[in-house]
Amino acid sequence: ALKSVLRTKVPFKVGRMCYSSSSVPTTKLFIDGKFVDSKSSEWLDIHNPATNEVIARVPKATQEEMQAAVDSCSRAFHSWSETSILTRQQVFLRYQQLIKDNIKELAKSITLEQGKTLADAEGDVFRGLQVVEHTCSITSLMLGETLPSITKDMDTYTYRLPIGVCAGIAPFNFPAMIPLWMFPMGMVCGNTYLLKPSERVPGCTMLLAKMLQDAGAPDGTLNIIHGQHDAVNFICDNPAIKAISFVGSNQAGEYIYERGSKNGKRVQSNMGAKNHGVVMPDANKENTLNQLVGAAFGAAGQRCMALSTAILVGEARSWLPELVQRAKALRVNAGDQPGADVGPLISPQARDRVCSLIQSGVDEGATVLLDGRDVKVKGYENGNFVGPTIIGNVTPNMKCYTEEIFGPVLVVLEADTLDDAISLVNRNPYGNGTAIFTTNGATARKYTHEVDVGQVGVNVPIPVPLPMFSFTGSRGSFRGDMNFYGKQGIQFYTQIKTVTSQWKAEDATLKSPAVTMPT
Numbered sequence: 116a117l118k119s120v121l122r123t124k125v126p127f128k129v130g131r132m133c134y135s136s137s138s139v140p141t142t143k144l145f146i147d148g149k150f151v152d153s154k155s156s157e158w159l160d161i162h163n164p165a166t167n168e169v170i171a172r173v174p175k176a177t178q179e180e181m182q183a184a185v186d187s188c189s190r191a192f193h194s195w196s197e198t199s200i201l202t203r204q205q206v207f208l209r210y211q212q213l214i215k216d217n218i219k220e221l222a223k224s225i226t227l228e229q230g231k232t233l234a235d236a237e238g239d240v241f242r243g244l245q246v247v248e249h250t251c252s253i254t255s256l257m258l259g260e261t262l263p264s265i266t267k268d269m270d271t272y273t274y275r276l277p278i279g280v281c282a283g284i285a286p287f288n289f290p291a292m293i294p295l296w297m298f299p300m301g302m303v304c305g306n307t308y309l310l311k312p313s314e315r316v317p318g319c320t321m322l323l324a325k326m327l328q329d330a331g332a333p334d335g336t337l338n339i340i341h342g343q344h345d346a347v348n349f350i351c352d353n354p355a356i357k358a359i360s361f362v363g364s365n366q367a368g369e370y371i372y373e374r375g376s377k378n379g380k381r382v383q384s385n386m387g388a389k390n391h392g393v394v395m396p397d398a399n400k401e402n403t404l405n406q407l408v409g410a411a412f413g414a415a416g417q418r419c420m421a422l423s424t425a426i427l428v429g430e431a432r433s434w435l436p437e438l439v440q441r442a443k444a445l446r447v448n449a450g451d452q453p454g455a456d457v458g459p460l461i462s463p464q465a466r467d468r469v470c471s472l473i474q475s476g477v478d479e480g481a482t483v484l485l486d487g488r489d490v491k492v493k494g495y496e497n498g499n500f501v502g503p504t505i506i507g508n509v510t511p512n513m514k515c516y517t518e519e520i521f522g523p524v525l526v527v528l529e530a531d532t533l534d535d536a537i538s539l540v541n542r543n544p545y546g547n548g549t550a551i552f553t554t555n556g557a558t559a560r561k562y563t564h565e566v567d568v569g570q571v572g573v574n575v576p577i578p579v580p581l582p583m584f585s586f587t588g589s590r591g592s593f594r595g596d597m598n599f600y601g602k603q604g605i606q607f608y609t610q611i612k613t614v615t616s617q618w619k620a621e622d623a624t625l626k627s628p629a630v631t632m633p634t
């Protein structure tokens with residue numbers, strides 16, 4: 116039912132292309148509280164990654180449409196930022212319930228456009244929902260500070276205030292969670308929000324926008340535009356936009372960080388990863404191998420926190436054949452099929468890229484221990500599937516190690532000692548996530564203290580922090596000063612005003628001008 120509100124089947128023209136009489140559904144823009152058809156002449160196809168059928172189209176919003184969206188945000192900011200914090204809290208209390216009520220429908224739209232399994236898609240929504248639930252604590256999260264009597268009759272206090280129109284630019288791999296890291300946090304602080312979802316998976320975001328409207332968010336508080344580079348440049352350059360939250364690749368993230376910062380905006384940019392799982396020989400073998408396999412191949416490896424690199428330390432090297440056996444047992448299938456463990460990659464280009472990175476390992480002397488390149492999925496022969504792949508004998512100079520693969524591929528390196536493993540992880544340019552598997556507390560402590568990575572798991576393969584903490588990332592995986600959600604998220608979306616006030620009794624009134632610096 117919700118979907119029919121958001122997409123219409125209307126004939127439309129794309130220049131002289133053959134789409135002119137198409138009845139494929141088109142994705143709307145959300146401007147000033149209305150879901151509107153774009154007047155753009157440029158459209159992109161959205162494919163079901165399991166079949167490569169075109170399931171919808173998304174417009175590249177025109178400059179006028181993008182300007183209308185940001186103007187709507189600017190107008191709405193005046194009243195939304197002055198709306199009582201309890202009213203804003205109520206909107207998000209209703210919102211979290213609506214998301215819970217519609218979790219299955221949201222998950223279905225994710226699986227259709229992104230390809231991940233339905234169970235995993237529900238997890239995608241659920242991790243975003245947790246951030247929305249956390250925004251409902253805004254009445255304590257946004258408290259300022261006070262210090263009474265800093266001098267006679269004088270008190271100082273701070274307000275944490277919204278900053279204005281904020282914008283978010285999202286990637287394809289978490290169609291619910293990552294948009295939900297962005298606009299709920301920004302809006303509950305009193306900002307208005309312009310969101311550009313990934314042009315490859317916009318459907319879930321549109322459903323989320325409709326639910327937010329149903330939860331009572333006033334018109335203009337959230338606007339949604341679609342597009343690629345022009346939309347990104349518009350966001351980086353538009354003077355009304357004060358802050359940009361970006362999640363995606365390094366190529367886009369570094370560009371957006373630089374262009375946005377140069378224009379005086381706050382930018383937080385979460386980027387690529389190469390996450391290492393360090394396996395110590397004293398680890399619980401059964402647990403560790405299952406965790407490694409789940410974290411390497413879940414979501415077909417298209418997670419920024421996927422454990423895509425294993426370092427087997429000392430005698431843990433001998434566990435490799437068993438690791439391969441477990442990975443082999445995973446079922447590759449379309450995400451909506453019962454029992455599917457590993458769904459398709461997002462596009463044929465992504466599939467080709469992953470296969471060529473596997474081949475580069477072979478060419479550089481590594482050994483493919485499990486090869487998913489020729490996987491066939493019955494009934495889905497045109498899908499972008501790659502089966503679980505494990506590459507052994509990998510060394511740090513190989514391309515399959517230096518590049519983020521973003522597919523169901525685990526590269527395996529070996530180390531003699533924990534120190535060697537730490538040094539390997541710290542030499543890698545990325546610092547998003549890592550995990551160590553051990554039963555020794557001292558080993559775990561040494562690793563967590565010495566490794567230069569934002570998120571560390573001890574016997575936890577995907578240590579994505581809950582929203583009362585912040586999602587971090589260091590070195591090549593993050594640019595900016597303040598991270599997503601948690602306390603850092605509140606800081607990112609607010610600014611501080613300090614008020615110093617003096618209220619003197621009548622008989623203490625100043626009798627002459629004080630020309631020296633007050634001390």
Ligand code: NAD
Nearest residue numbers: 284285286287312313343347363364367385386387388419
């Ligand atoms: P992407 O960078 O291709 O796209 C992200 C957004 O940037 C999209 O909205 C897209 O339209 C825009 N974009 C793409 N290329 C651009 C360019 N050259 N200039 C300006 N804008 C551009 O990323 P993706 O493929 O959608 O997502 C996968 C990447 O995201 C992986 O590298 C993954 O590690 C990363 N990621 C990181 C995190 C994190 O928190 N660190 C989380 C999820 C995904």
